[in-house]
Amino acid sequence: xxxxxxxxxxxxxxxxxxxxxxxxxxxxxxxxxxxxxxxxxxxxxxxxxxxxxxxxxxxxxxxxxxxxxxxxxxxxxxxxxxxxxxxxxxxxxxxxxxxxxxxxxxxxxxxxxxxxxxxxxxxxxxxxxxxxxxxxxxxxxxxxxxxxxxxxxxxxxxxxxxxxxxxxxxxxxxxxxxxxxxxxxxxxxxxxxxxxxxxxxxxxxxxxxxxxxxxxxxxxxxxxxxxxxxxxxxxxxxxxxxxxxxxxxxxxxxxxxxxxxxxxxxxxxxxxxxxxxxxxxxxxxxxxxxxxxxxxxxxxxxxxxxxxxxxxxxxxxxxxxxxxxxxxxxxxxxxxxxxxxxxxxxxxxxxxxxxxxxxxxxxxxxxxxxxxxxxxxxxxxxxxxxxxxxxxxxxxxxxxxxxxxxxxxxxxxxxxxxxxxxxxxxxxxxxxxxxxxxxxxxxxxxxxxxxxxxxxxxxxxxx
Numbered sequence: 117x118x119x120x121x122x123x124x125x126x127x128x129x130x131x132x133x134x135x136x137x138x139x140x141x142x143x144x145x146x147x148x149x150x151x152x153x154x155x156x157x158x159x160x161x162x163x164x165x166x167x168x169x170x171x172x173x174x175x176x177x178x179x180x181x182x183x184x185x186x187x188x189x190x191x192x193x194x195x196x197x198x199x200x201x202x203x204x205x206x207x208x209x210x211x212x213x214x215x216x217x218x219x220x221x222x223x224x225x226x227x228x229x230x231x232x233x234x235x236x237x238x239x240x241x242x243x244x245x246x247x248x249x250x251x252x253x254x255x256x257x258x259x260x261x262x263x264x265x266x267x268x269x270x271x272x273x274x275x276x277x278x279x280x281x282x283x284x285x286x287x288x289x290x291x292x293x294x295x296x297x298x299x300x301x302x303x304x305x306x307x308x309x310x311x312x313x314x315x316x317x318x319x320x321x322x323x324x325x326x327x328x329x330x331x332x333x334x335x336x337x338x339x340x341x342x343x344x345x346x347x348x349x350x351x352x353x354x355x356x357x358x359x360x361x362x363x364x365x366x367x368x369x370x371x372x373x374x375x376x377x378x379x380x381x382x383x384x385x386x387x388x389x390x391x392x393x394x395x396x397x398x399x400x401x402x403x404x405x406x407x408x409x410x411x412x413x414x415x416x417x418x419x420x421x422x423x424x425x426x427x428x429x430x431x432x433x434x435x436x437x438x439x440x441x442x443x444x445x446x447x448x449x450x451x452x453x454x455x456x457x458x459x460x461x462x463x464x465x466x467x468x469x470x471x472x473x474x475x476x477x478x479x480x481x482x483x484x485x486x487x488x489x490x491x492x493x494x495x496x497x498x499x500x501x502x503x504x505x506x507x508x509x510x511x512x513x514x515x516x517x518x519x520x521x522x523x524x525x526x527x528x529x530x531x532x533x534x535x536x537x538x539x540x541x542x543x544x545x546x547x548x549x550x551x552x553x554x555x556x557x558x559x560x561x562x563x564x565x566x567x568x569x570x571x572x573x574x575x576x577x578x579x
Contacts, residue, residue, distance in 0.1 A: 117218075117219050117220040117223070117228075117229060117249055117250070117251060118216055118217065118218060118219065118249065118250060118251070118252065118253040118255075118256045119203075119204075119216075119217040119219045119229050119232055119233065119247060119248070119249040119256060120214055120215070120216055120217070120247065120248055120249075120253070120256035120257040120259070120260040120261075121196075121200060121214060121215045121217065121236060121245055121246075121247050121260070122212075122213065122214040122245065122246040122247070122257075122260040122261050123196060123213050123214065123243050123244065123245055123246075124153070124213060124244060124246065125153055125155060125243075125244050126189075126192050126193070126196065126213045126243065127143055127153065127182075127184070127188065127189055127192055127213075128141050128143055128153060128155055128182070129242060129243050129244065130188075130191075130192040130195065130243075131182075131188060131192065131349075132180075132182065133242055135180060136155050137155075137156075137157075138157075139157060139178060139179065139180060140154070140155065140157040140158035140161055140163070140176040140178065140179030140180070141154065141155040141157070141158060141179065141180050141182060142154050142158050142163060142172055142176065142179050142180070142181050142182065143182050143184055144169060144181055144182065144183055144184060145184055146183060146184055149168070149169045150165075150166050150167060150168060150169070151163060151164070151165055151166060151167045151168075151169070151172050152165060152184055153165065157176075157179075158172075158176050158179055161175045161176040161179070162175045163175055163176055163179075169181065183396075187345075187347060187438060187440075188347070190343070190345075191345075191347040193209075193213070194342045194343070196215065196240075196243075197209070197215060197340055197342050198342060199236075199239060199240060200215050200217060200236065202239075203217060203219070203222060203226060203232050203235065203236060204217035204218050204219060204222060205218060205221050205222065206218035206221075206337075206339060207339065207340045208253065208336070208337025208338060208339060208340055209337065209338060209339075209340035210257070210337070212261075214257065214260065214261070215340065216253050216256070216257070216337040217232070219232055219249060228249075228267065229247075229248075229249025229267035230249070230267045232249075233247040233249070233265075233267065246260045246261065246263050246265055247260055247265060248260040248264055248265055248266050248267065248268075249267040249268070250267075250268045250273060251268075251269070251270040251273055251331065252328060252329065252330075252331050252335075253328075253335060253336065253337055254325060254328035254329050254335055255268075255273070255277075255328075255329050255330075255331075258285060258286065258329065261286040262284060262285045262286040263286075264284070273330075274330075277303050277304065277307070277329070277330070278302070278303065278304035278307075279302070279303075279304070280302070280303040281301060281302060281303070282295055282296065282300060282301055282302065282303060282306070283301075285303065287322075291318065291319055291322055294317070294318045294319065295318060298317065298318070306326070307326060307329075307330065311323040311324075311326065311327065314326065343440075344380060344382065344442055345438070345439060345440040345442075346373055346376050346377075346384075346387070346437065346438065346439040346440075347436075347437075347438050348369055348372055348373070348436070348437045348438075349434070349435070349436045349437075350365055350368070350369055350434070350435040350436070350437070351433070351434055352365055352432065352433050352434065352435065354433075355394075355431035355432065355433045356431060356432045356433070357431045359423045359424075359426040359427060359428065360423060362391070362423065362426075362432060362435070363419065363420070363423060365435060366389065366419055366423075366435065366437075367416060367419070369389075369435065369437045370387075370403075370412060370415045370416065370419065370437075371412055373387060373415070373437060373439065374410050374411070374412045374415065377410045377442070377445075378410055380442075381444070381445045382410075382442035382443060382444060382445055383408040383409055383410045383442065383443050383445055384408055384409075384410075384439050384441065384442050384443065385404060385405050385406075385407065385408040385409075385441075385443070386402060386403070386404040386405070386439070386441065387402075387403050387404075387415075387437060387438070387439040388400065388401070388402055388437070388438045388439065389401040389402075389403065389435060389436070389437050389438075390435070390436040390438070391428060391432045391434075391435055392432065392433065392434040392435075392436070393428070393430035393431060393432060393433065394430070394431070394433060395430070397430065399426075399428040399429075399430075399432065401422060401423075401426055402422070403415065403418050403419055403422050404418070405418055408443045410445070479495040479496060479497060480495070480496050480497070480498060481493050481494075481495060482494055482495075482496050486539070486540065487537055487538050487539045487540050487545065488537060488538075488539045488545060488549075489512060489516060489537070489575065489576075490516060490520075490575075491539075491545075512563070512576075513561075513563050513576040513577055513578045514576075515576050515577045515578075516563075516575060516576040517574065517575060517576055520565070520573040520574065520575045521573065521574045521575075522571060522572070522573050522574075523564070523572055523573065523574045524572065525564075525572050527556070527557050528554040528555065528556060528562065528564065529554055529555040530552050530553070530554045530564075531553055531554060531555060531561075532552065532553040533550065533551060533552030533553060533554075533564075534550035534551060534552055534566070535550070535551045535552075536548055536549070536550050536551075537549050537551060537565075547567070547568050548568065549565040549566070549567055550565060550566045551563065551564070551565045551575075552564045552565065552566070553578070560577060560578070561577070561578035562574055562576075562577060562578075563575050563576040563577065563578065
């Protein structure tokens with residue numbers, strides 16, 4: 117058995133609950149600007165889905181027009197899914213504003229489909245829900261989206277479907293029009309047609325859906341996984357005319373953000389903040405650390421640095437903090453005295469440098485596969501993963517001169533060598549060098565090489 121929960125006004129009722137019953141609300145699609153959804157007040161004014169904004173504004177001049185936001189919609193679905201997980205062992209997502217719930221395994225615990233539906237409606241009182249249960253997932257979906265709100269057991273399914281009128285079912289408009297052109301008014305007449313005829317005359321997908329509807333073919337919804345991301349809007353008590361006035365509300369949001377990461381055992385390196393003025397113009401802020409962290413103090417340090425460079429042209433009255441990319445937290449080894457791990461100390465140092473001086477103030481020395489010593493490292497903005505680099509030499513000093521210095525061999529006592537090195541031709545370096553280790557004038561070990569012209573050069577010092 118499957119229960120389908122359809123929440124047609126999920127976006128408006130999740131993010132605008134106070135205005136939903138008071139004034140006309142219209143949800144607008146971003147690209148076309150047409151009405152995607154409307155609350156009962158707007159419907160009473162004659163507004164319907166697909167209506168142009170200009171027409172809708174003339175019918176509901178006192179209405180509030182809300183732009184659709186995919187991220188906000190995803191968060192609303194996630195909140196709905198988390199509530200519904202208490203009533204099912206298998207929650208399936210849908211591209212629409214609905215969820216599939218497998219309820220056969222929950223019957224002994226929670227009762228039949230009608231009982232589970234009542235419990236869900238009691239839990240989600242703030243949402244308008246259409247719920248139907250049936251032996252097959254697609255059947256439950258069609259009945260719920262058609263606002264029939266029925267709970268059908270398998271023995272009664274065939275008779276119930278046969279008596280349904282086509283105009284009572286939520287088929288796509290084009291599909292319903294094609295069915296009516298054939299003179300079909302009842303669902304049983306449509307089910308009696310050969311699937312090949314349905315695919316040819318009406319729609320190939322409809323033929324497949326009819327098989328799912330009566331259970332001739334098996335279809336299971338893909339299990340829904342709630343993606344982990346942070347989405348937190350915040351209305352300011354008064355408009356912020358200066359960036360420093362945003363420090364305390366952003367501190368509050370960052371505190372919630374860090375608590376969220378600790379709760380889910382993850383860390384993040386970057387968080388986005390959208391600042392909106394009265395005209396809904398967005399001024400974005402990116403708070404980015406050098407290394408991912410859950411430490412509030414490190415985020416606040418970077419916040420101070422970020423706000424110094426943030427100068428909006430209008431006063432800000434609304435904030436929205438979003439983070440979609442997280443890293444799994446790794447357990448850091450500590451000793452019996454709880455000494456901070458070395459990596460944590462390095463991360464804290466890098467984050468502090470980044471907040472004080474900017475990311476351009478530091479770099480990471482990474483190994484490079486090259487034949488000549490001076491080209492075997494490079495400075496990058498990010499560190500490479502720790503991998504073993506095959507060394508092309510036996511003895512090489514840590515202290516290399518920026519440029520080799522030509523010297524005379526007089527006064528040097530060679531103790532080791534030669535060791536030949538040569539550059540890779542595909543990297544633009546030809547020729548070879550013979551490297552030697554020699555005692556210098558004061559007894560220190562010097563690293564010398566002789567080039568192809570028999571000239572001697574000092575390249576580095578050993579400790």
